Amino acid sequence: MMDLLTRREEIILLSVWKLKDGAYGMSIKDHVSQVTGKKWLFGSIYTPLEKLLEKGYLISEKGEPTPERGGRAKVFFILTGEGLDALKNLQKIYEFLWDDIPALEVR
Amino acid sequence: MMDLLTRREEIILLSVWKLKDGAYGMSIKDHVSQVTGKKWLFGSIYTPLEKLLEKGYLISEKGEPTPERGGRAKVFFILTGEGLDALKNLQKIYEFLWDDIPALEVR
DNA sequence: CAAATATTCTCCTTTATCGAATACATGTAT
DNA sequence: ATACATGTATTCGATAAAGGAGAATATTTG
Structure with a gap:
């Protein structure tokens, strides 16, 4: 074990799969927080994302900045x-x- | 996160749930190895078992020695x-x- | 004491967790 | 126009927890 x-x-x-072409750090953070019902912080998102890039399970692509203030x-x-x-x-x-x-399914 | x-x-x-009243270190080790298709070693079984006891998700019960030679x-x-x-x-x-x-379900 | 079965222990690497620091783009006041 | 304020997003760094491999030890019966 264990790969x-x-x-x-x-x-x-x-x-990432669910968010389709809208998957980036913040949106992923919000999505997983919502799904799991717990608050995830940056470190818990970006570290594994980095790992997943290394493993070749994800690729990244730089996007355009948001046209709103800040961004x-x-x-x-x-x-x-x-x-x-x-x-x-x-x-x-x-x-x-x-x-x-x-x-387990009975509750 | 994350409990x-x-x-x-x-x-x-x-x-443990699947093995019912036959769940002990070795049988668990064999079962998870079979299910996951990978070989698990002692350390990968007993350490989390200990943790699961602490968390109260499992209780342990000392059994009788096997009646076979050794045991x-x-x-x-x-x-x-x-x-x-x-x-x-x-x-x-x-x-x-x-x-x-x-x-994912198509394959 | 030899042999078989089961668990404990130890060492080391990898993940996980938290949040401060930094970067970057745009709005706003002078 | 230029400095600074504000909003978004990511990188970094430090520490704690989990994962991984296998040697050592314990226990029971022949």
Whole structure:
């Protein structure tokens, strides 16, 4: 073990996928905070993003600055084929792990 | 962030649940290795098990030694109500995260 | 005491967490 | 026009927690 995605890598990768062409640091931070119901800070976003770039699961692309007052240029992130494969691999493992756990669904 | 289960905690907690009254170090190790398709070592099992006890997600129970030649007594693990809640919480987050990701399902 | 099974321990690397510091673009007052 | 204020976004750095590998130790029976 274990070349599986870490928890944060999983959550961030899925967020990038969901946000499509609008995935950059801040929007990812907001999205994962909303989804998980907890407040995420910068460090918890940019560090794994960096790692995901290294692994080739994401690529980044410098965007234009916002035309509003203030607004440093965003860095957008896009899921690669390898990133998608990593998610598929995880999904397959989840099938085995979570399948046949009926008692959890009753509440 | 983040009081969410870590990846290993999740996998091990689910394995304990699946193995019912037969969950102890070695059987958990074999189960997670089989499910994830990777070889897990002792350190990757007993350390998080200890953590899960501390968190109250598991309780342990000393078993009888195996009647075969050799066989130190096993320590069995049982999921608590809190442990089940932690899994349910994770399951709920997965719903949001993984829902509406149709492209992943094609393969 | 030999052999088999199970767990504990130790060392080291990698992730995770938090928030201050910095960068960058634009509005505004002089 | 130019300095400074303001709003957005990212980089950095320090510390804590989790992950990873496998040797060492304990326990039980032949």
